[in-house]
Amino acid sequence: MLLLALTCAVAVGNLYFAQALTPLAAAGLGVSPDAAALAVTATQVGYAAGNFLLVPLGDRLPHRRLLATLLGLTGLGLLGAGLAPTLPLLVAASAAAGLTSVAAPVIGPLVAGLVAPDRRGEVSGLLASGSIGGMLLSRAFGGSLAETLGWRAPYLVAAAVILLLAWVVTRALPATPPPPTARGSYLALLAAPVRLLRAEPELRRSAFYQGTVFAGFSGVWTGLALLLAGPVYGLGAPAVGLLALVGAATMICTPYAGRLTDRRGPDPVNLICLLGTLAAAPVLAVGTLGGAAGIAGLVVGTLLLDVAMQCGMVANTTRIYALRDDARSSLTTAYMTCAYLGGSAGSWLGARAWEAAGWPGVCGLLAVCATAALARHGAAVRGAPEGECSGS
Template sequence: MGRGTRLLLAAVCGVAVAGVYAGQPVLVQMGQDLGVARDSAGWLVAAAQLGYLAGLVLLVPLGDMLDRRRLIAAHLGLVAAGLAVTATAPAAWLAFAGLVLAGAFAVVVQTAVAFAAAISPPGERGRNLGVVTSGVVAGILGARVVTGSLAELWGWRSSYLALAVLAAALCVFSLVALPADVRAGAEPYRRVLRSLGGLFTRPVFLGRGLIAFFLFASFGTLWSGLALPLAGEPWRLSEAQIGLFGIAGLAGALGAARSGRWADAGHGARVSGVALALLLGSWVAIGQLGWSLVLLIAGVVVLDFAVQAVHVGNQHVLTSAFPDRTSSAIGGYMVFYSLGSALGATATTALFDAAGWTTCALLGAAFALAALGAWAINERARVRPDVLVRATRR
C-alpha cells in the first residue's frame, strides 16, 4: 500500500468519526437552538452513537461481500448527507434523524481499516493499520478542538456543514483514488451475518474484545468526564479552552502510530502489556487535576499513547487471525469498543456528581487494571489454549 492510500484512508476515518463526536463541545448551543431540554441534550450525541452501534452490526459485514472501494465511497456520501441534514435542521427531530444517519454510516471507518488490512502485505499490515487508525483518534480528539473553535465564530451548525463538505469531497476522491477490491462478492449477506455471530464464540476474538471493552471504558472515563472538573473550581475554563486538551491527547495517540511496526516485528504482545501498564500509571497523574494542569496534560498524553498502541495491536491480531473476514472481525471488535466507551461515559458523569474527580480517576484506573488482567489471561492462553476458553465461560 502506498503512502497516499494510507493517508487517504486515515482522512476517511478522521472525518467520518469526527461527525459522531462533533456535538460534544457544543451540546448546550445545539440544545438551545433546537429547543431540546438541557437534561436531554446528551441524546444529541447518543443519537449518532446509537446509529454507529447499529452500523457496526448491519453495515460493516458488507465489506466481506462487496467492493470495499465503492462501499467506502457510498458510505461517505451518506455520512455527508446526514451531517448536512443536521447542519440545516430547523427542528430537533430532523437533527436527530441526521445524526442517526451520519452515525450509522460512520462505520465506514471500520470498512477502511479492514480494507487497509486486506490490501497490505503481511509484513506491512501493522504499519498500515497504525497510520490508518491514527486518523480515527485524530477525528475523535480533533473534533473537540475544531468544533469548539468554529462554534464560537459561526455557530454550531458551521462545524457540521464543514464536515459534510469534507465527507462529500472524500467520497469522490475515494472512488477515484483507491484501488479496486478484487476480493469482492465472496459471500451472501445472511451468511456473513452468521459468520459475524460465530466470531463471538472464538477465544482469540473474545480475548481481544474483552481487552478493548475495558481499554475504552478507561478512555471514555477520561474524555467524557474531563470537561466537568475543568469547567468548575478552581480552573473555570471555557469550552474552547477545554477543547484544547484534545491536542495533548492527539499528540499521545499519534506518537503510538509506530506501534503497528512493532507488531509487524513480532513485538505486539509485549508492547500491549507495557502500554496497559502505562495506561494504569497515567491515572495517577490524571487524578491530580484538582491542583496541577501540567500533570493532567502529561497523563492525557500517556493515556492516549497507551490506548492507541493497544488498539492497533488488537486489530493486527484479529485481521491476521481472520484474513478472510477482516470487515466482520473489525466490526465485531468495535462493538466491545462502543459498549466500553458507553460504560465509561455514563459511570463517570454519575460518579462525578456524587463523589468528585478523584473517584472518577480511581474508576478509570480500575478499568485499566481490568484491561491489563484480560491481557495477562490472553498471554497465558498462548501457552495454554484452554485458559482463555475457561475464562470467557465464567
C-alpha cells in the first residue's frame, strides 16, 4: 500500500511541477512565458484525455502490466520533455506525459480488488494522502531543482524516478488477471462510463456530490488569487502558493475519513464533509476584512474546504467501488469526468461571481454548491430503505 501511495504521489506530482518551471523554460528556449505555459496546459489536457481513453482499460487488462506500462510511457514522455530542443517538442512531450500520468485512477480500482470490502475506505484514504502530498510538494521540488540545475533537471529526475517505479511495480505487485466478463471492442469500453452513469444511481449521486463540491472549491481558488492580488491585501501569486500549503493537513485527515467510512458507511462521512463545505463559506467570507483577521479567515476556511472535499472524495470512491466488481475502472472514469467538469464550471463561475459581487459573491457560490449537494444528500437518505444509505 505504501508503494502504491508513493506511486500516486509521483504520478500526480508530474501534473504540477512544471508550473514552477515556466519562466526558466521560457528563458532557456528563447520564448515568452505565455508561450512556455503551453507545456503546462498540454500536460493537463493530456491527463484529461488519459482519464477517458486509458483508465477504462483497467477493466480489460491485468492491472500490474497496465500500471507498469503507463509508468514506463510517462517516464519516456518526461525524458523527451527534459531533452526537448524547441517549444513545440516540449509541448508534445508534455502532452504525452500527461496522457499516461493516470496511475492514480488506475491504482484505486486495483486496490479495491486486492483488499477486503471493509478496508476499502482505509486504503482509499491512504492513496488520497499520497496524491495530495505529490500535488503539494511537486511545485517546491520543481522550482528548487530548476533554480539550482536548470529547467530541464526536474523533468530528467522525475523521468528517472518514475522509470524506477515502473520496474519496482513489476516486481512487487501481485499478478491480477483481467475480469473474466470483460468482452467487447475498445469503443464499447469507452462507452461504458456513460452506460454506468445511466444504470447506477449511486454513481450519479457520488458524481453529483464531487462535481458540486469541486465546483465550489475551484471557484474559491479562482477568486482567491484575485482577492490576494487586489487592494485589500496587495499580495502576489506566491501568497496563493503558500496558502495552498495549508492543505498539507489533509494528508492526515483522509486516512481517518477512510477508516470512518469503513465503520459507518460513506453517507455519514459525506454528510459531515458537505456540512464542512457549507461552513467554510462564512469562514472564508471573513477574508473581506483584510489584515490579520482576514488572513486567519482565509487560512481556516481553505483548510476546512480542502479537508471536506478530499475526505468526501474518499467516501464517494468507496461507494462506487462497491457497485460493480467488473467495472471499477469505468466507474472511476465516469466519476472523475463529472468531478472535473464540475471543477471547470466552478472556475468559470468563480470568475463571474467575482466580477458581479467580489469575494462575498465567490463565497456565496461555494454556499450554493454545498447547499445543492446537501439537498441531494437529504433526498437520497429520505428515499432509501432503512439502513441502505448507511453502507454499500
